[in-house]
Amino acid sequence: MPADPPIRDTARDLDAEGPAAVTRLLRSRPARPRLLGLGEAMHLEEPIGELRNEIFRELVEHEGYRAFAIESDCLAGLAVDAYVRTGAGSLDDVLRTGFSHQFGESAATRELVRWMRAHNEHHPAADRLRFFGFDAPIEMMWAASPRRALTGLHGYLSAHPVPLPCTLETLDRLLGTDERWVNEAAAMDPSQSVGGSPEVAELRLLADDLVVLLTAYEPHLVSATSREEWRRARLYGRTATGLLRYHAGMAGTSPERVWRxxxxRDAMMAENLLDVADHGPALVFAHNRHLQREKSTWQLAGMALEWWSAGAIVSARLGDGYAFLASALGAVHHQGLPLPHPETIEGVLSTLPGNRHVVDSRALTAALDGAGVKPVPRTDIANNYGYFPLNPEHLAETDGIVFVKDLPPRGQEPGKRG
Structure with a gap:
């Protein structure tokens, strides 16, 4: 399918214009977003991380962005934020301990954190960049113990004259060993989950009582500590209650268990992102599926799963204060993903000259409709099953598409594979 002039007119060449092409697209929106979601079509591909860094630097230097959030453990990310703001710790330490999902192993992530720290060294405290993990402390096969979140919340409250519903010793007794919480067998066998125990039921009630104290005593707590410390305690609180709720869900036996x-998880992400929005404008980097506005769907082991993504929840809350740039890839030969079929969205975009583009997706939708072109879903898959193609039916629900035609391995230019 040739690239008709109207289709070319919807795209800006990122290699020719640089990341400023993204800001030009954003300025055409009705309002400046408080959160800009930048989707990731395939995790842990270094060229995408490098492009993300280019875009973030442009947004910081020319659009006043002051925060970055990534699909990584929200509690671990506190160490990264401390490093970029104050220099606490070392770069190697925060890359090792401050990320989940292998993000800390990425060279692009290392460069991002290093750049944020270098930027902050030349700015006053009130104008420094902030870093946030916004995912729950959850992996594919397990969820973390709520110990860190619960004891962090209890420790904050107990340092002030606030009537507590329990002692730290009580929490420790009910929590037991951390190993029992991260039992991977529970992912497939609900009877292996700690979430159905009487101790977890009691912990959920205590966590709820602790969280409400943050609101009931907010004037005193903020005055005695700081707004920043209070907000951190609130993060502990929503993480503790979210993890306890998740573990209880793992112990469930209903047909809706996996969907729930x-x-x-996405609901926890959304709550964290709404908190990040108060530090915005912020760039949010995560998989497309977590940032999209439409319902997420997944066919898994014979189950047709549907749920609202974090992006959909945030978009419902913020309206024009949320924008979403999906990413899409053409060929990823080192992952076994070939050139896309010409009748797919990726195939249409692959006819554009150049390799990297940002596309006005609403203008693209209008151009395709005007030309009588109805793209079909892409069905080929990568060797690692990690690529999720764009759904043509929901193209107009994005604010733009960041498209890379030929994604090379790190260190190779497009078209120069060995």
Missing amino acids: LMAL
Whole structure:
């Protein structure tokens, strides 16, 4: 399918214009977003991380962005934020301990954190960049113990004259060993989950009582500590209650068990992102599926799963304060993903000259409709099953597409594979 002039007119060449092409697209929107979601079509591909860094630097230097959030453990990310703001710790330490999902192993992530720290060294405290993990402390096969979140919340409250519902010793007794919480067998066998125990039921009630104290005593707590410390305690609180809810869901036996777990994780992400929005404008980097506005769907082991993504929840809350740039890839030969079929969205975009583009997706939708072109879903898959193609039916629900025609391995230019 040739690239008709109207289709070319919807795209800006990122290699020719640089990341400023993204800001030109954003300025055409009705309002400046508080959160800009930049989707990731395939995790842990270094060229995408490098492009993300280019875009973030442009947004910081020319659009006043002051925060970055990534699909990584929200509690671990506190160490990264401390490093970029104050220099606490070392770069190697925060890359090792401050990320989940292998993000800390990425060279592009290392460069991002290093650049944020260098930028902050030349700015006053009130104008420094902030870093946030916004995912729950959850992996594919397990969820973390709520110990860190619960004891962090209890420690904050106990340092002030606030009537507590329990002692730290009580929490420790009910929590037991951390190993029992991260039992991977529970992912497939609900009877292996700690979430159905009487101790977890009691912990959920205590966590709820602790969280409400943050609101009931907010004037005193903020005055005695700081707004920043209070907000951190609130992060501890929503993480503790979210993890306890998730573990209880893992112990469930209803047909909706897997759907509920998916929905609970994205709901936790959304709450964290709404908190990040108060530090915005912020760039949010995560998989497309977590940032999209439409319902997420997944066919898994014979189950047709549907749930609302974090992006959909945030978009419902913020309206024009949320924008979403999906990413899409053409060929990823080192992952076994070939050139896309010409009748797919990726195939249409692959006819554009150049390799990297940002596309006005609403203008693209209008151009395709005007030309009588109805793209079909892409069905080929990568060797690692990690690429999720764009859904043509929901193209107009994005604000733009960041498209890379030929994604090379790190260190190779497009078209120069060995």
